[in-house]
Amino acid sequence: MEYSAVSTIWIMVGTVLIFFMQAGFAMLETGMTRVKNAGNIAMKNLVDYCIGSVTFWLIGFGIMYGGDGAVLGKIKGVAMESVYGGGMLPDGIPFWAFLIFQTVFAATAATIVSGAMAARTKFAAYCIYSLMISLVIYPISGHWIWGDGWLAQLGFHDLAGSTVVHMVGGAAAFAGAWMLGPRIGKYSRSGKSKKIPGHSMPLSVLGIFILWFGWFGFNGSSVLPLTGDTVSLVGKVFCNTNLSAAAGAVTAMCISWAWKKKPDIAMTLNGALAGLVSITAGADVISTPLAVLVGIVSGAIVVGGMHFIENVVKIDDPVGAIAAHGFGGLWGTVAVGLFSDGTATKTKGLLLGGGGYQCGIQILGGIVVFLYVFAASALLFKIVQKTIGLRVSAEDEMDGLDISEHGFSNTYTEVLSSDGISAPMMNVPKIDGKAFDSTENAENLNISKVVIIARKNKLDALLHAMNDINVTGVTITDVTGYGIQKGNNDKYYRSSDADLNLLPKVKVEVIVSTVPVSRVVETAEKVLYSGNYGDGKIFVYDVKNVVKVRTGEVGREALIDESK
Incomplete structure (x- = not known):
């Protein structure tokens, strides 16, 4: 084969851009999760690429491209031209360039799942998933479409992976999030979804910009070989990619603005992502005006899809991967059957007068791939x-996966959200000071402050216990620190023992005047005790005075509701 320098350089540039998308996914997912899991989610994005690269080279490539079987390729050995030949290569492209190009696509499918399963998955379990999706799951469905399998033979069209990459990732994310169950505190006892905000929207915005940048390589470098008319086609693919993403972002923003009365940042980011995913299948065969329409529909789909997944099906997907990649990928696949101009498909799209064949094949392929990957x-x-x-x-989930899975403590704290509070305290009963005997009431002559340092996973039980004894007001702060053991529970950093280790804790402060301090302390001890290091501390202080700013009341009167 005579190699083309231009085409080879082009595919290498695309490979680098697609590789850089791993950083985009890492930033997007890290920003949309809590800071106590930031290191863990970034680590998963790194490791699934590393594991995927090796396993795809060892076996996955053979399953995907090692022959023209309708269902499977043939594993002949590790991916080398001397083993598999060059029958699968685009014109003018060397084997090694094609191998690394396909490797970064496989790694992209694997990394989609990490966000949907964030904040509660064992790291070892995720490593096994990363191994198997690149080893078997992705290559099988990839062979059907890109390896001249049965869907390719029927005329299924997917330029850069709305189905092959993104719907595969979305379907796997659906299965993983469903089997894991929701994060602690995501749903109230009545089943109502509760907001658990990510710790850094600017980080997520940076992630989307990186993904958008990389997507020009994702779609553009799939146009091969880069000769003659394909040079002009690359420009069209770039424009379609950009416009679909922009239309998806604007649509999602407008819908969320009209619905929630505020332009939602996370929803807008997912709108852009869904626009990118949706145009990926047909960026080469869909006209630019229709690419905008594809983006608009994808923006609406991701808003409705995220609401459906979270509030109807009640699957907890912290980053919206199922809606953006799964639903967006399916829509992009069907859009080819509706809007194709016929230049790279067997017929034109249904809405352009080409009949229903192409649309039927796209629907069939999308459904079969989704069901296969999910199962x-x-x-x-x-x-x-x-x-x-x-x-x-x-x-471990409440402490955060950074420390429980990797032995790494964050040196900065996050704003406390509803972390671990499965049901907010409502309709707090009024205090009846006569409920206590005279001995207890003698203790109540003073105002005291009780400060409780506890594990995060005990917060829910502690708040309900305080409520049960009529402690009607608390102040909660997310803190880090260490005690006598210096936070050192066999933790290490970079293979070195950690002399001092800041542990994530929660500080609960209550001011008591009517409820006996002894009762507060005793109740807290019962809730917090496990017998292990790190159960916490309880501090009791005398309070000289209290002033209620609104009324000017002082002393105990400032702590008692005026309606009593």
């Missing part, structure tokens, strides 16, 4: 769940 992923996660376990313990 295969669910089976994989079930096996992992029954063996090493899929989800971390409640205590």
